[in-house]
Amino acid sequence: MYRPGKILKTGMGRNPDYAPVPSNANAWVMDTTAPSPVWRQVGPMSFSRTQHNLVVLPDGNVLAVGGSVNSDVYDTAGCVKTAEMWDATAETWKPMATMQEPRHYHSIGLLLPDGRVLVAGGGRFGPDFPSAEIYSPPYLFKGPRPVISSAHWAQGQASRRSRAAIQVRSPPCSHSKISPSCFRVNATGTMPRFFDSSARS
Numbered sequence: 043m044y045r046p047g048k049i050l051k052t053g054m055g056r057n058p059d060y061a062p063v064p065s066n067a068n069a070w071v072m073d074t075t076a077p078s079p080v081w082r083q084v085g086p087m088s089f090s091r092t093q094h095n096l097v098v099l100p101d102g103n104v105l106a107v108g109g110s111v112n113s114d115v116y117d118t119a120g121c122v123k124t125a126e127m128w129d130a131t132a133e134t135w136k137p138m139a140t141m142q143e144p145r146h147y148h149s150i151g152l153l154l155p156d157g158r159v160l161v162a163g164g165g166r167f168g169p170d171f172p173s174a175e176i177y178s179p180p181y182l183f184k185g186p187r188p189v190i191s192s193a194h195w196a197q198g199q200a201s202r203r204s205r206a207a208i209q210v211r212s213p214p215c216s217h218s219k220i221s222p223s224c225f226r227v228n229a230t231g232t233m234p235r236f237f238d239s240s241a242r243s
Contacts, residue, residue: 044104044130047075052128053091053109058147058167062114065090071133084133089122095151096128097159101181104128105138107161108145115147116168125161125177143171157182 044050051070056063067086072079087106094109105127110120121144126135141161145151149164154176162174 044098044128045102048073048130050096050104050128050130051081052087052096052106053094054113056092056113058113058115060113062112062117065092065109065111065113067091069128069135085135087135088126088137089124091122093147093149094122095145095149095161097151097153099153099159099179099181100157101179102130104130105151105159105177105179106135107141107151107159107177108149108164110144110146115166118144118146118169121146121164127179139177141175141177143173143175145171157187 049072051072053068054066067088067090069084069086070081071084072081089109090111091106091109092111092113093115095107097105097107099105105125107125109122110117111122112120114120123141123144125138125141127138128135143164145161145164147164148166149171150160150162152160154160157179159177159179160174161177164171
């Protein structure tokens with residue numbers, strides 16, 4: 043969920059026991075707050091991907107990492123090493139930095155507390171890649187960052203009603219101004235083999 047109520051789906055996933063097929067670069071969005079939610083196709087990714095990871099970033103954009111141009115989990119040569127960024131406002135993709143190693147089946151992409159992204163693992167079938175890389179998104183290079191000066195957690199009657207009061211101190215520069223409409227709290231990610239329903243902002 044890259045924005046409240048809005049879901050992004052990309053590429054494909056396929057059981058590795060099935061015969062390999064080419065991947066696709068398709069991207070779809072759904073607004074679950076609409077009276078009758080439907081999938082709407084948007085501009086495709088720059089690369090076809092299967093078994094990739096999507097990471098929801100604090101600015102509401104989404105980073106696609108890893109995957110392959112086909113569903114053959116033994117074909118590490120087909121792995122896509124170039125990450126790409128989904129601009130959630132323009133609904134377009136842009137290639138970003140290139141990883142050093144393939145990140146395919148059983149790889150992970152996780153947002154770290156400092157705003158960077160951890161990509162790691164990949165393998166099980168054929169070569170394994172028990173290594174990790176860290177990506178620094180563009181928003182980390184736009185000057186001083188806002189600082190959480192205090193946070194208070196209030197437990198409601200049920201966990202779904204819990205709430206937090208957070209005070210943010212923003213540097214005195216135009217690109218870092220904080221308002222309720224642009225402040226986001228992202229949940230931590232999950233490990234492979236999960237649809238990360240907590241990945242929302």
